[in-house]
Amino acid sequence: SRRKMLKMGASIGALLIAGKGYAQNEPSIEVEVGSAPFGKWHGFCDVPALYYIKGVRIRIEGNRGSGDDTALNGLQLICAQWGDWAPSPEKLYRASVHDGFWGDWQSDRLLPDGCYLIGMKLRIEAPQGDGDDTGLNGIELIYRHQQGAGVAKMVAENGYWGDWGEEHSAPGGYYVSGVAAKMEDRVSGGDDTAMDGIKLRYSLIPPQFR
Numbered sequence: 001s002r003r004k005m006l007k008m009g010a011s012i013g014a015l016l017i018a019g020k021g022y023a024q025n026e027p028s029i030e031v032e033v034g035s036a037p038f039g040k041w042h043g044f045c046d047v048p049a050l051y052y053i054k055g056v057r058i059r060i061e062g063n064r065g066s067g068d069d070t071a072l073n074g075l076q077l078i079c080a081q082w083g084d085w086a087p088s089p090e091k092l093y094r095a096s097v098h099d100g101f102w103g104d105w106q107s108d109r110l111l112p113d114g115c116y117l118i119g120m121k122l123r124i125e126a127p128q129g130d131g132d133d134t135g136l137n138g139i140e141l142i143y144r145h146q147q148g149a150g151v152a153k154m155v156a157e158n159g160y161w162g163d164w165g166e167e168h169s170a171p172g173g174y175y176v177s178g179v180a181a182k183m184e185d186r187v188s189g190g191d192d193t194a195m196d197g198i199k200l201r202y203s204l205i206p207p208q209f210r
Contacts, residue, residue: 028177028203034122034165035197036135039184044201045097046178051079053117053176054092055110058139058157061103061194070194071125071134071159073100077179078108082209085146086113098181100194109156115143117176118151119169122198125162135184135196137162142169146209170202173210177203 030044047053059074075097080087111117123138137159144151151169170176182197204210 028201029170029174030199030201031168033120033168033198033200034124034136035182036124036133037127037196038133038135039182039196041182041197041199042098042180044178044180044199045077045095046201047077047079047095048093050082050206051093052082053179054078054080054087054115055108055117056139056141056156057094057105057108059100059103059105060157060159063160069132069134069160070102071137071161072139072157073103073194074098074105075100075139075179075181075195075198078110082206085115097179098183098195100183101186102194106157109141109154111141111143111154112145112152114147115145115152118142118144118174118202119167119176120198120200121153121164121167123159123162123164124197134161135194136182136198138164139198140164140167142167168200170200173205174202175205177201 055078057076057078060072061070063069077095077097079093084091119142121140122136124136125134127133139156141154141156142151178201180199181195183195
């Protein structure tokens with residue numbers, strides 16, 4: 001059977017850029033949560049103005065045994081309007097970070113009502129040398145209640161291989177306003193990994209909701 005050698009070594013978190021927030025003309029922060037050394041970074045998928053991230057939907061390829069595994073492939077953001085803390089399904093807005101190439105879309109992973117996304121933790125498999133690489137495997141969501149009652153966590157996808165890295169969450173008064181993915185394109189006849197890393201953009205919470 002196929003064995004996976006789990007090693008530390010994924011590139012974990014670094015403060016990257018300070019720019020302007022998408023939703024308002026305020027400073028924003030961009031952070032690399034973690035990445036494997038494959039693929040290239042794509043642009044940010046930003047939430048619309050005055051929206052927050054209520055949850056995610058993930059596409060993952062199952063364990064293929066002796067075949068070429070890719071694990072986590074696609075990621076969608078599920079967004080709701082600030083102030084609407086228990087949105088009905090028809091009021092949710094969906095945005096694709098990247099659709100990926102292989103595997104099945106899982107069911108929505110929604111945060112509890114009244115909560116918004118402030119960070120993530122990733123499970124990443126380190127390079128396997130001559131073995132089968134998979135890159136990004138799992139995502140944990142870090143969130144806060146709009147009334148400020150502490151921080152909580154929820155595993156959106158556990159994946160199969162690799163080690164969980166460090167948590168990265170927004171400072172007080174900020175929320176996740178955008179997500180970018182590191183993707184490896186299809187490798188013809190080679191070792192595919194699909195999604196390999198995540199960056200987050202933090203923006204200031206709109207003044208009326210701080």
